[in-house]
Amino acid sequence: MLNIIIFGPPGAGKGTQSELIINRYNLKHLSTGDMLRTAIAAKTPVGIEAKKRIDAGQLVPDDVVVAIIEHELDQNKDVRGFIFDGFPRTIKQAAKLDDMLYKRGSPIVLMLSLEVPDDELVERLLNRGKSSNRSDDQEESVIRNRIEVYHNTTQPIIEYYREQNKYCGIDGVGTIDQITKRIINAVDAAFAR
Ligand code: B4P
Numbered sequence: 279m280l281n282i283i284i285f286g287p288p289g290a291g292k293g294t295q296s297e298l299i300i301n302r303y304n305l306k307h308l309s310t311g312d313m314l315r316t317a318i319a320a321k322t323p324v325g326i327e328a329k330k331r332i333d334a335g336q337l338v339p340d341d342v343v344v345a346i347i348e349h350e351l352d353q354n355k356d357v358r359g360f361i362f363d364g365f366p367r368t369i370k371q372a373a374k375l376d377d378m379l380y381k382r383g384s385p386i387v388l389m390l391s392l393e394v395p396d397d398e399l400v401e402r403l404l405n406r407g408k409s410s411n412r413s414d415d416q417e418e419s420v421i422r423n424r425i426e427v428y429h430n431t432t433q434p435i436i437e438y439y440r441e442q443n444k445y446c447g448i449d450g451v452g453t454i455d456q457i458t459k460r461i462i463n464a465v466d467a468a469f470a471r
Contacts, residue, residue, distance in 0.1 A: 290450045367432045
């Protein structure tokens with residue numbers, strides 16, 4: 279299986295780029311952010327709990343997102359591979375993902391990390407907030423909090439995958455098309471090894 283993580287701070291372009299590469303590699307896109315927003319819209323117990331955290335720019339508890347991902351792995355046994363978008367976001371989630379994938383005999387092959395300076399992230403998310411109704415993109419203080427959570431809690435995952443020789447940094451600044459090309463080059467090079 280071709281299991282890839284697309285990683286990066288809020289607004290780095292994880293969702294944007296995932297949508298552009300899933301068809302090329304025939305992968306199933308799993309975005310925990312999208313799944314949580316679906317749960318919020320449906321007002322499920324998970325959604326009601328997640329909304330409070332997301333609105334404050336905080337992470338949703340590990341057990342909640344791990345359960346969502348495990349369910350998706352079980353529901354999609356015949357796919358060629360997954361692109362994990364926005365998951366894992368903590369070391370605990372990364373270790374859980376490794377456990378779940380090793381049990382299924384299909385570990386992560388590559389972790390693509392989109393790298394974008396903080397000020398550009400703030401600008402992109404405030405822009406998205408004007409056209410989308412995403413509650414977490416409306417206020418600069420909430421956006422800055424999400425970026426701080428990323429630096430403190432999520433960024434250390436880079437070392438976790440670097441130690442496994444799976445980390446691949448991608449310059450996330452440029453046009454969407456330029457960044458897609460960088461990603462395709464990295465994925466093709468990894469699969470040619
Ligand atoms: P996510 O849905 O993952 O959202 P994100 O980090 O804001 O977005 P992403 O990087 O995908 O940005 P996008 O491509 O859209 O998470 C939302 C929240 O859910 C989290 O804060 C957290 O609370 C919770 N959550 C999700 N997963 C979790 C987990 N595993 N554990 C705990 N909590 C979890 O791009 C952003 C904007 O930039 C768009 O408007 C786009 O058009 C623009 N853009 C993209 N590429 C560009 C480029 N090259 N140049 C200019 N603009 C660009």
